[in-house]
Amino acid sequence: MTKPTEPSTPHRAEAAEPPFRSGFACFVGRPNVGKSTLMNALVGRKVAITSDQPQTTRRAIRGIVHRDDAQLIVVDTPGLHKPKTLLGERLDSLARSTLTEVDVVGFCVPAGDPVGRGDQYIARELAQLRSTPVVALVTKTDRVPPQAVAEQLLAVSALGEWADIVPVSAVSGHQVDVVADVLVRHLPEGPPLYPGGEPTDEPEQQLVAELIREAALDGVRDELPHSIAVVVDEMAPRPGGGLTDIYAIMYVERPSQKAIVIGTRGARLRDVGSEARRHIEALLGTRVFLDLRVKVAKDWQRDPKQLRRLGFQE
Incomplete structure (x- = not known):
């Protein structure tokens, strides 16, 4: 007589691997x-220039965060603001169009500034994004005591309905990983969208132009930050190797601004060139010869033809 088969003990189901996620996030705010500092912190290296000057960002820069479980592409946009020039109108339009193309939005409000009309205006704009989750990010928490951060979290919470609220300091690194986790959670399932390892899809020539503009912004302080545009005319390794030749032009709007940028006997322009060269060499991993000149493009911020020539498309 055949012995009855004992019922098999069911094996415990192995935990399924979480699905890979990939998609786009953008940061908005005044x-x-x-925004740019936070994006650099998430990516782990400098892909967007930073400055204390408002409206430093002029293009939608994409930084790529590579993880084992996800690929997060962060789009850094110009701040939403009331435009005063044709350039300002195009930057504002760029920021708004980006909002409709991403999977999740990070609304940045600094911890140390009282919530104001600008924040309220942006919150109302974001409330119209019915199908896109918005994460509120209270930034620059390293600059204020914990009690002020707690008060700001309450103030930001009262601005609208947010998918999450996260305090973060890009400078100290506090909760940068939490911001990444929260943003990834809102991405759709899907394969990587960019090859592994690359921190951005920006062409090197454009990154070099931005590094020169950053050095110029630091050099002129409050005197003419929005009047400077930079174009790299030529960039190529010198025959024989070991050196990259870069020829770039800084454009300003008036002869008086040109004099400010150049400085007494060219001192300020030399300082800008030295600072820019240091960052460019770190980016390219090679020694750099930088030929930097200054030209006047009268009222370029208001001239459609000159905006196109300088790379600001409609």
């Missing part, structure tokens, strides 16, 4: 709230 100018100078730490």
Whole structure:
């Protein structure tokens, strides 16, 4: 007689691997709230220039965060603001169009600034994004005591309905990983969208132009930050290796601004060139010869033809 088969003990189901996620996030907020600094912190290297000057960002820069479980592409946009020039109108339009193309939005409000009309205006705009989750990010928490951060979290919470609220300091690194986790959670399932390892899809020539503009912004302080545009005319390794030749032009709007940028006997322009060269060499991993000149493009911020020539498309 055949012995009855004992019922098999069911094996415990192995935990399924979480699905890979990939997609786009963008940071919005008033100018100078730490969007670019936070993106650099998430990516782990400098892909967007930073400055204390408002409206530093002029293009939608994409930084790529590579993880084992996800690929997060962060789009850094110009701050939403009331435009005063044709350039300002195009930057504002760029920021708004980006909002409709991403999977999740990070609304940045600095911890140390009282919530104001600009924040309220942006919150109302974001409330119209019915199908896109918005994460509120209270930035620059390293600059204020914990009690002020707690008060700001309450103030931001009262601005609208947010998918999450996260305090973060890009400078100290506090909760940068939490911001990444929260943003990834809102991405759709899908394969990587960019090859592994690359921190951005920006062409090197454009990154070099931005580094020169950053050095110029630091050099002129409050005197003419929005009047400077930079174009790299030529960039190529010198025959024989070991050196990259870069020829770039800084454009300003008036002869008086040109004099400010150049400085007494060219001192300020030399300082800008030295600072820019240091960052460019770190980016390229090679020694750099930088030929930097200054030209006047009268009222370029208001001239459609000159805006196109300088790379600001409609």
